[in-house]
Amino acid sequence: MVDRYDVAVAGAGPAGAQCARDLATRDYDVVVLETESEDEFPRQSNKSTAGTFPSMMSSFGIPDDVVMSYTDDVVLESPNEYYESYQPGAVLEFAEFKRFLVEDGRDNGAEYRFDARVSRPILDDDGVIEGVRYNGDEEVYADVVIDATGPAAPLASALDVVDLERENQAIGIEYEMEGVEMNHPEYADLRRAMMLRLDHNIAPGGYSWIFATGEDTAKVGLCYIQNDRHREFAEAGKTVDGYLDDWVSRDPRFADAEQIDEKVHRGSAHIQRPGQMHTDRFIAIGDTVPSIDPLWGEGIHKGMKSARAAAATVDRCLTDSERRIDAESLAVYETLWHRDVAPRAESRLALTELLYLAPNERYDRLMRDLQKTDDDILAKANRGEKAGMARLLHLDDVPLLAKYARERFGV
Numbered sequence: 380m381v382d383r384y385d386v387a388v389a390g391a392g393p394a395g396a397q398c399a400r401d402l403a404t405r406d407y408d409v410v411v412l413e414t415e416s417e418d419e420f421p422r423q424s425n426k427s428t429a430g431t432f433p434s435m436m437s438s439f440g441i442p443d444d445v446v447m448s449y450t451d452d453v454v455l456e457s458p459n460e461y462y463e464s465y466q467p468g469a470v471l472e473f474a475e476f477k478r479f480l481v482e483d484g485r486d487n488g489a490e491y492r493f494d495a496r497v498s499r500p501i502l503d504d505d506g507v508i509e510g511v512r513y514n515g516d517e518e519v520y521a522d523v524v525i526d527a528t529g530p531a532a533p534l535a536s537a538l539d540v541v542d543l544e545r546e547n548q549a550i551g552i553e554y555e556m557e558g559v560e561m562n563h564p565e566y567a568d569l570r571r572a573m574m575l576r577l578d579h580n581i582a583p584g585g586y587s588w589i590f591a592t593g594e595d596t597a598k599v600g601l602c603y604i605q606n607d608r609h610r611e612f613a614e615a616g617k618t619v620d621g622y623l624d625d626w627v628s629r630d631p632r633f634a635d636a637e638q639i640d641e642k643v644h645r646g647s648a649h650i651q652r653p654g655q656m657h658t659d660r661f662i663a664i665g666d667t668v669p670s671i672d673p674l675w676g677e678g679i680h681k682g683m684k685s686a687r688a689a690a691a692t693v694d695r696c697l698t699d700s701e702r703r704i705d706a707e708s709l710a711v712y713e714t715l716w717h718r719d720v721a722p723r724a725e726s727r728l729a730l731t732e733l734l735y736l737a738p739n740e741r742y743d744r745l746m747r748d749l750q751k752t753d754d755d756i757l758a759k760a761n762r763g764e765k766a767g768m769a770r771l772l773h774l775d776d777v778p779l780l781a782k783y784a785r786e787r788f789g790v
């Protein structure tokens with residue numbers, strides 16, 4: 380007997396599981412294939428700090444049970460300055476959040492197969508995908524196939540839909556810690572905050588973070604892309620683990636802190652310009668695209684929005700009396716992605732590249748500027764609006780901009 384569904388989704392991350400939730404709610408026959416075993420799920424894929432905002436929680440009906448802590452502020456730190464901004468948020472228990480998405484999808488009729496490692500597409504005589512092969516020779520057929528395997532991307536790569544480039548791969552690691560001095564006199568009060576720190580001495584060409592999960596507990600981590608920028612500031616031979624250990628041993632906030640039950644989360648994501656995201660009968664979502672926000676690494680909300688855009692696209696195409704699922708019909712996904720998931724993705728990526736190229740002193744100045752700037756300018760810059768970005772630049776940034784232009788355009 381051939382297994383046949385309306386939609387087959389590879390990967391039960393936030394993107395895949397949300398897509399299945401949306402499709403099952405609309406009564407489509409959907410199956411999700413997840414490589415990990417159900418008993419331990421999620422184990423290796425329990426990678427995320429999972430800081431998010433109320434807009435995500437309310438748009439996707441996420442219950443309070445999966446929240447570790449609520450925060451009031453976002454704090455940006457540079458080596459010698461900091462800037463606080465009121466912005467309520469939530470740090471999720473990522474594993475519980477993933478399990479909630481699976482259970483809720485199942486309650487709505489989605490089928491899950493764990494221990495199901497997707498390896499490649501099944502193609503028809505015209506080279507169009509009509510199903511997937513998993514665990515060697517097992518097969519599932521579907522009208523539409525969705526790759527939501529994050530950076531693994533076995534289907535999107537085989538179909539030449541996305542090319543996740545190694546030089547754009549950001550790697551990250553974090554510890555869950557207790558005994559952290561969250562209100563140290565030399566630093567901002569982090570007791571109810573998500574803090575991101577720009578400092579090449581800690582995370583060369585990237586950033587580090589402390590996200591409060593309790594009075595003296597926090598998720599503490601860092602990430603960077605191993606590109607030229609990283610190498611410019613990096614110490615030879617030092618690994619991402621080494622950088623985190625070094626920060627933890629030097630920063631006075633961790634003087635009496637310890638790792639909780641050896642809890643370590645690690646993973647990667649690609650930070651690159653958006654390209655193609657679909658073809659005949661196929662859509663890529665979440666970190667497979669990749670949808671992650673280049674500036675601050677917010678991937679959960681972006682991935683779930685891309686999942687919703689994909690589900691809406693599939694719904695539209697399968698509602699059509701002819702069930703048209705060719706590339707042209709599915710192209711509405713890319714329109715929705717650029718409109719709703721990551722508007723101005725190009726400018727935000729340019730801002731990110733410029734930001735991580737800047738030296739430490741420039742970060743201190745950025746914090747001083749932000750302290751004097753109204754939140755509206757920051758919000759505009761953050762959205763990638765040129766007017767907001769220009770307000771944060773100075774005349775003596777010309778060499779920095781020239782360096783950026785040389786790297787980006789070779790001029």
Ligand SMILES: Cc1cc2nc3c(=O)[nH]c(=O)nc-3n(C[C@H](O)[C@H](O)[C@H](O)COP(=O)(O)OP(=O)(O)OC[C@H]3O[C@@H](n4cnc5c(N)ncnc54)[C@H](O)[C@@H]3O)c2cc1C
Nearest residue numbers: 390392393394414427429430497529551646665666678679
């Ligand atoms: C250290 C770190 C910290 C982060 N912090 C934050 C944060 O604070 N806030 C935020 O919003 N984002 C954060 N992110 C980013 C966020 O976690 C990701 O963007 C998000 O998880 C992407 O979701 P996804 O569903 O696209 O992919 P993934 O989460 O990668 O899920 C992919 C799923 O597919 C499965 N899979 C993989 N290969 C296969 C295969 N061949 N067959 C079947 N299944 C497969 C995996 O097991 C996994 O369950 C962080 C990421 C890292 C690494």
